[in-house]
Amino acid sequence: MEQLDLFADLGEPETPKPKATITLPKPTAGQWASTLAKPQPQPQPQPQPQPPAGAAPSGRRRPEFSLTPADGPAFGEAVSAAWHRAHGGSRMEIPLGIVATLALWPIKGHARTLADFFRGLDADQLLACVREVAAYWWMRRPDLIDTASVLFAWAEEDRHTEQELSAIRATFRAAIDANALDHTGHADPEMNSWIDLMSWTVTSLRHHTARQGLGEYHTPPEVCDMMAAQIIGNDPDGIREGYSILDPCAGTGGMFRSTAQHLRSMGVDPAKCTWFAQEIDPLAAAGCAVNVIVWGLGPNALVACGDTLAEGGMWRRAVEHRRTMVEHRDDVVARLAIADAVRRVEQLVNGGADAA
Template identity: 70%
Template sequence: MQQLDLFAQLDDDPQPPTPENVITLPRPTAGQWAPVPPRPKQPAGTTDHPERRRGLQFASRPADGPTFGEKVSSAWHHAHGGNRMEIPLGIVATLALWPQKGYARTIADFFRTLDAPQLLQCVREVAAYWWMRRPDLIDTASALFAWAEEEHTARELHAIRATFRAALDANALDHTGHADPEENSYIDLMSWAITNLRHSTAREGLGEYHTPPEICDLMAAQIIGRDLDKIPDDCSLLDPCAGTGGMFRSAVQHVRSMGLDPTNYTWFAQEIDPLAAAGCAVNVIVWGLGTKAMVACGDTLGEGDLWLRAIKHRRAMIEQRDDAKAHMAIAYALGRTQQLLDMASEAA
């Protein structure tokens, strides 16, 4: 698979789906249990994946989903980070969205050298980087990054650094640091982080339970099928109760297994829990669902279809992004003009 072009302009607003071109995915329960997939056997005379061949940049057996979630949660709580789940979730999101792909070990070593204020700057920078490219998704996920703008106590800073290190030690970048989005789609780290950080009573109240990925894979295969004629390029895949997008993870891998490009389709997720919706927005980028993918936070049972609201939100965020870019261009031009005037004055 080729790396998806996430630097391109967003496509025109996806059109509301018609019944014949909609694939509605069933609700998965949050927390996709995805063990590390076995490495495919290489044919005789071939070499391993080029990313792994370059200086062993990826761990041969990274931690699985349950282990990852437990290590992140344990580090946060043992450091007495408090009950603000969005902070450790934002740490996982920052690592998952870090834009330089293909050098997991090098980037992990870089993060380990940083102190807490520098790590906060990394959170701000990765949010700004992706806001310029997918402002609608980053706005939906804003709770995972906004805390980096706040003042933090020494205890919170200690917990932030400890959680960063725990996520790195649990091989976050080995799951999300590939240039190929297909390689980043084997596991839902956001789901496992939420599941382990949230109290069991809260999970029961929200109806969050683990679903084996094999079941999600089976449902995706049964619903989508193998008939290419039934999946036109204007097809929409909808998940009305998406969680962090576990069914999308199975669906996008199934689509890729058919030799199809998932960016040709519209992916629309609705989720009532703001943190789960934020995690889904992060996953949409990490898994390479493309520029026509949208995530809406709202009550599907109470509000119904949120498609039009998501379109309106997308337009507003793009306009806000474009306005910011225009102001930055003007500020740069004025600054450059002043530099030239100063140089001319000194020369005179």
């Protein structure tokens, strides 16, 4: 298995400079009851991935397996069932971190080989994979990985019970068997954007009474698709590269996923736009930070965790957070380079002394 290169292609982006902003609304029952009661123009359906049968209409290769958005609920249930069946406990961040690790694994295009690789690892090796993938992306997007740190920090803990280790391995296997790598293992980010795996995992792990208490209701992907199509329309001149897109109550980013896919269908590269998500729930915000990487939303995608109603716009805070984290990353890299240079000098000196 190829080792991840933590220092390859860091490429730090410039600070986002939005030209115009589209704010994505949140639906209410009354709003959509009245809207759906009237005949509405239906957006053109996007082509669904199919098993290999030649080239897709867009010229891209079709994915290796038949995957559709309908697989989302089954995926979430499989991960949740495996975690609870193994008595993993109440720490939702662990199964969510497992899904995030598989989704962010940077070696793409080898789903079957990677699946066999992960299945052959023991619990300690799987923990090392969680740490390694977090380090890999921290080198590239330290701001996003800092926001998502709750999903990876548990792998740094010194002691896990045998019960937890068993549950971790069982959950890794369940996520792989439920096609996590097939959903997120493509070199083309469009093919990784059919399903919001983080949303379905959060929804399945969190009890419905807890969701009610938090006021957490993830918008169904079909509704997100319809809203994105109606808000943006199909006029390439209506929205173009350089626009910024804001979701003040983003959850795990479901509206971003639909919007990015709609932009792609119009020939607009989502990575050339600016994306800003605000979310009050730390676990959902962490999932959103993971998703904007998986979905290829580009260097100008920022995620802030906070209360939109109490704090309002957190754009400046998010930009400052990214600047601080990039400076911290650069400082760590510089100190590592110095430490490595000192180690090499000591080896040379000790080698010369031994020879003498």
